[in-house]
Amino acid sequence: MPEYQLYCFAQSGNSYKVALMLSFVGADWAPIFVDFFGNRDTRSQPYRADVNEMGEAPVLVHKARKLSQSGAILAYLAQRSGQLGGRDEIERYEIQRWILFDNHRFTAHLATHRFLTVFAKAGDPAVIGFLRGRVKSAFAIVENHLTATEFTVGSTATIVDISMCGYLFYPAHELWFDLAAEYPAISAWLGRIKALPRRAHPHDLMPGHPLADA
């Protein structure tokens, strides 16, 4: 059995964050398919009871432990591997605060918007508009930050870059704006991540449900 197992599915950007980290550090791992669009919803009672009371993917299985929340798993893997976790205490603090920002502002609204518009194909226009406003506000902060730095914290990639890119390698048509034109610094940073050794697309790291690709 591989050292790590990851409950995940290809369309989950939060799962991708962990899968990409496992790829970057060269971990021995295998995915466990979560059939989010089929009959094993993460919000179902059996999943909550057996895998994650928070009703979410990803969940990393390591030895007897089940770990959830991508931001916490990334820190766990950085510490175990000695890679991508920042060079000193100040960098680790900066990484932590940007991971929190990613979780409650940058990823949060983009992922919810994507779920509603791409998969559920539902959502009141007022809600969609509200989420778009929140996405733009978060993107403006990150665009401004990345204008002055190659990676989010320091001059090399860390787990916070892995966290923040989680939803940005999916098809461009899922966004309602032109990322390259409106956010050149974010686009250039994404290009730098894409060029890193062992970077792979979400669909090449995790199994997906064919219906979700329609």
Next chain:
Amino acid sequence: MPEYQLYCFAQSGNSYKVALMLSFVGADWAPIFVDFFGNRDTRSQPYRADVNEMGEAPVLVHKARKLSQSGAILAYLAQRSGQLGGRDEIERYEIQRWILFDNHRFTAHLATHRFLTVFAKAGDPAVIGFLRGRVKSAFAIVENHLTATEFTVGSTATIVDISMCGYLFYPAHELWFDLAAEYPAISAWLGRIKALPRRAHPHDLMPGHPLADA
């Protein structure tokens, strides 16, 4: 000058998280009033340039450093004080994952709902309904979790309890549901936090703007 200074205001539940931690550990600190409802909005350019590029409170000043994101500041203060940070690596991991959950699900939607309904007195009914659904989903997870445990992680209070209670000591009429009736485990847990030595109300720890109390 006190050892710590905290950019904050009484109505900010995220600021309260840090103010309460400073109180619990007996720190030497003083507030710096952020006039969120007056002429010094955290989203203004001077605030972003001088205090926090993320445009948010709280910000903790310690020596030459300015620290933001309540979840990261709480971990920083736990480490420095040796208090409320969990007893071992497993507890610290659990604290981290629940702080992430608090930031992107539990506090996040409640704070946005409160801002729109209590202060801005704006927001499309569809958006308010959307946020209420997200709040209830997060509260159900926490209610279920606290049914089996005295505090969120382990048998004593830690920084994750401080994080999660941030918006729950404001007036009950700000909520649209009866917390004690619908969430008895959350209410009992709040009672345990309220009984801790040096617990104080947000308005007794931080300065506020009189207009916001109307």
